Amino acid sequence: MTTETWDAEYDVVVIGAGAGGMAAALTAKIEGRSVLLTEKTDRVGGSTAVSGGAVWAPLNAQSAKVGHPDTFDKAWTYMRATVGDAAPVSMQQAFLRNCAGMVDFFERNTEVKLVARSFSPDYYPDREGAAMGGRSLDPAMFDGRLLGKHFHELRDPLPEFMVLGGMMITMTDAKHLLAVTKSFASWREGMKLVLRFFSDRLRGYHRGTRLVLGNALAARLFKSVLDRGIDYWLESPLQKLIVEDGRVAGVLFQRGGKSVRVRARCGVIVATGGFPWNEALRGELYPQPAGAWSMSPSGNRGEGISLAREAGAALGTGQTNAAFWAPVSILKRPDGTVVRYPHLVWDRAKPGLMAVNQAGERFVNESTSYHEFVRAMYRSHQTVPTLPAYLVCDHDFMEKWGMGLALPGGRPREHLVRAGYLRKAATLRALGEALGMDGERLEASAARFNALAESGKDDDFGKGGTEYNRYLGDPDHKPNACLGPLRRGPFYAVEVVAGDIGTAVGIACNENAQALDSAGRPIRGLYMAGNDMHSVMGGEYPAPGITLGPALTFGWIAGAHAARSGSHSQSQSQSQSQMPAQAQMQAQDLSTTERVTS
Template sequence: MTAVHASSRQPDHGDWDETVDAIIVGSGAAGMAAAITAKLAGLNVLLLEKTDRIGGSTAVSGGAVWLPLNAQSAGAGHPDTFDKVWTYLEQTVGDSAPSDMLRAYLDAGPKMLEDFTHQGVLRLVARTASPDYYPDLPGAAMGGRSLDPPEFDGRKLGRHFKELRDPLPEFLVLGGMMINITDAKHLLRVTRSFASWKHGMKLVLRYVSDRARGYHRGTRLLLGNALAAQLFEQVLQRGIAYRLKADLQALVRDENGRVIGVVVHDNGAPKRIHARRGVVLATGGFPWDAARRNEQYPAPTGPWSMSPKGNAGDGIRIAASASAALGTGHTHAAFWAPVSLLTRPDGSVQRYPHLVWDRAKPGLIAVNSAGRRFVNEATSYHAFVEAMYAAHAQVPSIPAFLVCDQRFIDIWGLGLALPGGRPRQHLIDAGYLLRGDTLAELAQQLSIDPLALADTIARYNRLAAAGEDTDFGKGSTAYNRYLGDPDHHPNPCLAPLADGPYYAVKVYAGDIGTAHGIATDPHARALDATGQPIPGLYVVGNDMQSVMGGNYPAPGITLGPGLTFGWLAGRALASTVAAR
């Protein structure tokens, strides 16, 4: 038997502390999908989670799932065809991902959803309005391809609710109540609309009831937390064994190179667990592996990821030690997002992802260290950071600055500075929120040329007043306008910056997960350097080389493939001949 650097011999049964059919390492959507699929096929499954919470990156995500050709798309008003989506992917992904992997995803994704829906495993609802991120390209869809998990009642998890990973603090209000964009819009209008007041009161009363019953946070779950909770409920209901604080140390291979088990620290105790059918790695990629990040990301980079800190490249590193090869040809090593950073009094850092709430709204611009715009502020979060890196090659643009006036911050907020006139002085004192009564004062705070900033804003204001951004096209696409203010005309993404005071936050080139991982075949089997599958080893989620090649064509392009290839891995395990 071989662990890493150990000699090879066939193990006796007495060498194992435990034997199961399949071991799944990692409890995000991809890992739980693999575990549930294998269990539905009758296998004895063990789910291992390094941290003390279930849910991985899924639980802290926005929860969108991109599944072209799903059965709901026509009913959502957006009938889809293979030729249409393939045309779109040819332009947005191209040859940065193997065509057989993309075809496997498009073929299996709808089947996965149909199977999980039929089995009562998963419920997703197609968006009637949700443009792909490049809506002007041929083959793009205006909705139907992206689906969301419905609201989930966390009380269904019973005593296990505390084992579900909490969402990001930025998705919480009142210290523990989840809200989505619809909720936020109602809460901002609670004093101006009876319907919004009713909506807001319903949310608050539910939350107060939850806390009075002893829950550590609200049990009305949304976004990726609802998706993770749905899957976790199935893990519990299907009787899938799982271990928290179970840290993978090594894979075990027989003399023929087949993966037949794992070495794991189970709550600190070393264990050797036999997997008769195989092992699935779904540990969340490498955003918190500093060495690999510095090697794979463009410069500058830093600890700016929104992923859980447990996603430290364990699966990729350990798979590579078992002769698995890394994928090649990708455009980017990560899925980017601009992130602002608040250093708390205790020295810890809170990260805020500027995904869909503030950048597209009318009255905000982004500038670099020269005080100049460099990007369409309403573009996707991934494309925004692409632009940061492109601009940085000429002028320091990391960090960049999001700039707005008093009216904007009161209506929309700015990062951690919440809207509605809530207290912000603590953010100013911490250096997170920068404020100036005049543009010159703000420029001094940002250490940029005040004349350049004033000139940039004057030009932007003229464009905004005319309703057309001829410089960068803010508000020029359906995706831009989808995220803007529908009540603002003529352009829902453009409004002049008015009188001071003015505000800004620094944003860094962060990520929401990695795209560079282990090469696999369409069955999620890990490949070696010769392109041959490694028997008994499967890789899914962000441990797997992205089928998007590090591109970001639409919302949900990590969870869609994660669920799909998790399902494929579970089916492959079920069809595998058991090892001795």
């Protein structure tokens, strides 16, 4: 037995202030436990604050109200059709049986408000069990002024996802702003946004306080942490998990230049955001070539995973992908700084954009999900250099939609050309040669692409062939919302690499979010959440929000289980009675034939 001198004591210690960590801290506090929430950076929010904010939670109470009644059978069939055996069946079922209860719990007890999408297809809508809406929810807009003096402690969103130097917008907002001169309704909505933003700046805020997307979710969680009086420490990196008698009993932090030992009487919950910026783990687990191309905060370096392994926890296995992929374009500024832009939902699916490999040939359905796009890059790269690949468009596309950091509507973009981010040429042949490929081959690929666009059907790769594709296309473009020609010069190209929005490999856990050792036994006192937990999707990407949905759900489960376990929890898996009350009811009530949202 070791004897530690503790500098502070709490019932539950949570490491990492993203969605998973804050969900766990809030749950443990609501369960009546004393809680410490810690964060190694100077901002709260983690990856959540810079994300799109979607939360995938099948069977939620809103799905029927927005026209998509769901059943456990249907959702489970879709999970099997997409995730299959890439993740343990028990963990997939634990997620499905608890995610709706999680949404209800936070709706009742916190500022977290989620709104189901009336139309938002799962990413594989042609697979059995897929839904056209209802399963993915967005955080309701949040007024950042409600955070008061703590607003500056919330992580800012990506600058590339703001306009006017600090105004957050959604896809709907962007469409209004692009149409302000064409529609009175769009002009009115656009003016509301702009006036609110300038009002914020005149009042001294460093950016707009109308928060949407993942920043709104992080802000709502943070506001709830403040309302509940939860102690939180910023700039307090994790140094070690302290083990006593085979149980994780506390944590060693670095705080204010000193080592601080904190006892956790009931449990430690680790949610530090995965390892996308850990070069060694990327080299071990990512396919190659790979690079420092993640859209996650640069502080996500895998300390939680590494120190959990030192405490006896084991990495999960069986995943199909080590990360959740996204094509990313990179701008290198003259001062040496780097800007990364994730090509998620705005440009690739629009009519008039073509993706090619280094041979100047198409290799993918451009309107597929970001995850599948990068998988296609790696597959193509086995025979033809495709890392990097290129997104190609013409003048009309650029003016209407823009591409990556190059904005539409005649906005300045020559600086991007000078920086080498945006390639520009009068003809497709000249563009191909500027990219170091056979210009005639690129020209021929575009001719084939244009012929397919004229027919309205992509016989080669199926662009615009599913409801998900068309959801992101241009509904006014006929006959195919995603398929249009490249005709009018100048022509443009942007280089994209195989980036990610977070990691999928993490510590193996059981249904209670307890970390497991190499023999599959729970480690007493140690829980994982968010991307530090091995993905219940197994590296697959079934729908929008499949990282935040499990992060919130297992954060909720971990917080409640730790709070109810006490300082002398048993080493074996805990019973269902120690799950959150809502989770108990769902596990008892759900059957494979029962409709749960009617």
